[in-house]
Amino acid sequence: MSTLILVEHEDGNIRPATLSVVTAAAAIGQEIHLLVAGSGAEEVAAKAAAIAGVGKVLLAKHDAYAHELAENLSALVVRHADGYSHILFAATAAGKNVMPRVAALLDVSGISDIIEVRGEDTFVRPIYAGNALATVRSSDPVKVISVRSTAFDAAAEEGGTASVEAVDAAEISDKVSFVGQELSQSDRPELTSASIVVSGGRGMQNGENFSMLDDIAGKLNAAVGASRAAVDAGFVPNEYQVGQTGKVVAPDLYLAVGISGAIQHLAGMKDSKVIVAINKDEEAPIFQVADYGLVADLFDALPELSAALDS
Amino acid sequence: MKIIVGVKRVLDYNVKARVKADKSGIELANVKMSMNPFDEIAVEEALRIKEAGNADEVIAVSIGPVQSQETIRTALAMGADRGILIETNELLEPLAIAKLLKHLVDREQPGLVLLGKQAIDDDANQTGQMLSALSGMSQATFASRVEFDGDQLKVTREVDSGLESIKVTMPAIITTDLRLNEPRYAKLPNIMKAKKKPLEIIPVADTGVDVSSGLSVVEVNEPPRRAAGIIVKNVAELVDKLRNEAKVI
Numbered sequence: 175m176s177t178l179i180l181v182e183h184e185d186g187n188i189r190p191a192t193l194s195v196v197t198a199a200a201a202i203g204q205e206i207h208l209l210v211a212g213s214g215a216e217e218v219a220a221k222a223a224a225i226a227g228v229g230k231v232l233l234a235k236h237d238a239y240a241h242e243l244a245e246n247l248s249a250l251v252v253r254h255a256d257g258y259s260h261i262l263f264a265a266t267a268a269g270k271n272v273m274p275r276v277a278a279l280l281d282v283s284g285i286s287d288i289i290e291v292r293g294e295d296t297f298v299r300p301i302y303a304g305n306a307l308a309t310v311r312s313s314d315p316v317k318v319i320s321v322r323s324t325a326f327d328a329a330a331e332e333g334g335t336a337s338v339e340a341v342d343a344a345e346i347s348d349k350v351s352f353v354g355q356e357l358s359q360s361d362r363p364e365l366t367s368a369s370i371v372v373s374g375g376r377g378m379q380n381g382e383n384f385s386m387l388d389d390i391a392g393k394l395n396a397a398v399g400a401s402r403a404a405v406d407a408g409f410v411p412n413e414y415q416v417g418q419t420g421k422v423v424a425p426d427l428y429l430a431v432g433i434s435g436a437i438q439h440l441a442g443m444k445d446s447k448v449i450v451a452i453n454k455d456e457e458a459p460i461f462q463v464a465d466y467g468l469v470a471d472l473f474d475a476l477p478e479l480s481a482a483l484d485s
Numbered sequence: 486m487k488i489i490v491g492v493k494r495v496l497d498y499n500v501k502a503r504v505k506a507d508k509s510g511i512e513l514a515n516v517k518m519s520m521n522p523f524d525e526i527a528v529e530e531a532l533r534i535k536e537a538g539n540a541d542e543v544i545a546v547s548i549g550p551v552q553s554q555e556t557i558r559t560a561l562a563m564g565a566d567r568g569i570l571i572e573t574n575e576l577l578e579p580l581a582i583a584k585l586l587k588h589l590v591d592r593e594q595p596g597l598v599l600l601g602k603q604a605i606d607d608d609a610n611q612t613g614q615m616l617s618a619l620s621g622m623s624q625a626t627f628a629s630r631v632e633f634d635g636d637q638l639k640v641t642r643e644v645d646s647g648l649e650s651i652k653v654t655m656p657a658i659i660t661t662d663l664r665l666n667e668p669r670y671a672k673l674p675n676i677m678k679a680k681k682k683p684l685e686i687i688p689v690a691d692t693g694v695d696v697s698s699g700l701s702v703v704e705v706n707e708p709p710r711r712a713a714g715i716i717v718k719n720v721a722e723l724v725d726k727l728r729n730e731a732k733v734i
């Protein structure tokens with residue numbers, strides 16, 4: 175038996191989250207096949223074939239695959255699911271959208287957001303905002319899984335010599351269509367794969383003040399994140415949200431500024447290697463997870479920090 | 486048009502989950518339980534759609550133990566018209582929940598089903614997508630805006646790189662994200678009125694739906710704790726520690 179992974183890509187590049195899924199698949203220990211769907215995507219298929227550890231790449235082309243519509247992608251995966259004991263997705267917005275459909279169409283339970291492979295049928299996943307870790311065992315004939323990318327290193331993008339096989343597209347739904355998108359334009363590293371993340375919360379007071387975090391992020395080559403409160407208040411867009419119901423990050427350094435440290439926020443960052451908190455309230459729960467805490471007004475501390483990074 | 490809204494009874498979001506000593510799960514005895522916050526957003530959206538004249542009836546559905554009636558009553562107090570409880574004491578997987586919701590979809594023929602994007606206990610984020618796959622209704626997940634356009638809906642979705650909008654044909658399933666709306670509080674007179682609204686209870690066995698699952702929980706553990714950190718005196722000390730002790734910058 176082998177493992178099938180749905181590849182996520184944009185602008186001709188494979189998303190880093192998919193590389194982590196390959197590492198999770200390697201831990202399961204079977205041959206690994208990648209499925210690339212796109213309107214062209216030969217370039218992506220070639221990159222997929224070069225990933226270390228990949229045995230075969232399936233390439234399905236259709237104009238409808240230019241957008242990640244769940245109906246179409248799930249039909250495609252199910253069409254090519256025969257012979258696979260494991261089907262893996264990244265636990266990204268796109269992967270979460272498709273994985274449960276595939277599981278339901280195959281009449282098996284979905285296993286969301288795994289952080290550890292204990293064996294070919296046993297996995298660990300966080301529940302209750304990461305306040306508990308559930309070890310689950312599946313007796314289903316096929317395990318349909320999404321993988322939390324921060325829990326697995328990225329597979330090497332080179333070293334593989336897999337073949338690329340063209341496969342048929344599946345049924346295209348006429349009930350759903352793509353209208354448009356508003357994507358964030360940033361030359362910062364991507365939030366979930368950055369090695370340093372600088373996040374701001376309600377304490378930042380407004381969107382303009384986030385430029386202080388941008389400045390520090392620029393000096394550290396860091397990504398900028400935020401708490402839900404900062405997003406809800408409109409300081410920054412939704413894709414900045416770190417937490418239980420936003421993005422999960424685990425960088426080498428996480429700097430939380432003006433963030434209290436609610437359970438739901440901690441769920442998205444407490445696996446970071448080093449956590450720094452700047453908060454004027456010494457009782458703020460964020461200090462309980464911080465390796466280095468600075469009790470200070472952020473409007474004094476951030477300019478000082480910016481200057482100190484120059485020296 | 487009818488709208489079905491899923492309302493799950495979960496550990497209140499302000500309560501920190503505690504793992505049971507025998508590692509079988511989470512302690513749920515004598516702790517505050519509430520409606521899953523994403524489901525409050527789903528109820529609110531359903532009510533706004535009805536108030537705008539685009540729906541006639543809002544049906545709040547919960548699957549769970551008898552106490553889930555309270556969760557349904559909360560939805561009724563917010564303004565839903567009637568409730569259905571599919572009663573079970575088992576903790577069901579999203580696949581079983583989706584099959585039970587499909588059973589009700591077949592019976593009630595709603596134009597819309599509104600669910601949360603994720604239940605904050607199992608953090609599965611699966612049920613809406615599964616119900617769409619099983620029922621053939623269109624899927625629009627992680628919605629931050631819903632607009633009517635004839636028999637179609639334009640839904641703005643929160644995705645990892647920003648916002649995406651799609652058009653789906655009704656009947657459709659929408660799962661709610663945090664920015665869709667701000668749920669109303671139930672007012673006291675409405676809480677009284679909600680007690681008189683119809684609430685049907687169906688034992689899970691009466692649905693004839695197979696709720697067995699291939700997934701079992703082996704054990705539940707506490708996550709590793711982080712070692713205690715230190716408080717630094719000033720920015721200079723912080724930068725020094727990050728450079729020379731943690732070596733992360």
Ligand SMILES: Cc1cc2nc3c(=O)[nH]c(=O)nc-3n(C[C@H](O)[C@H](O)[C@H](O)COP(=O)(O)OP(=O)(O)OC[C@H]3O[C@@H](n4cnc5c(N)ncnc54)[C@H](O)[C@@H]3O)c2cc1C
Pocket residue numbers: 374375376377378400401402403404415416417418419420421431432433434435436437438439442452453454455458470471472473498522523605
């Ligand atoms: C269903 C659900 C899902 C959620 N999902 C998420 C999620 O994914 N991510 C998330 O982050 N939250 C999430 N939340 C929200 C979470 O519960 C908290 O409300 C939120 O994290 C608080 O954000 P905050 O820390 O920025 O704001 P607050 O809790 O208001 O904290 C602001 C902090 O800033 C400090 N501060 C203020 N001014 C200054 C200053 N001048 N200098 C220094 N410090 C200052 C204050 O002392 C305070 O500690 C969710 C909630 C629910 C119900």
Ligand SMILES: Nc1ncnc2c1ncn2[C@@H]1O[C@H](COP(=O)(O)O)[C@@H](O)[C@H]1O
Pocket residue numbers: 490491492493494521523524527546547548549579582599600601602603604605607608609610611612613
């Ligand atoms: N037991 C349940 N009763 C009613 N609705 C549910 C139940 N379980 C899940 N749902 C709905 O499905 C959504 C997603 O749940 P999940 O897939 O478990 O994360 C929830 O926000 C609810 O709207």
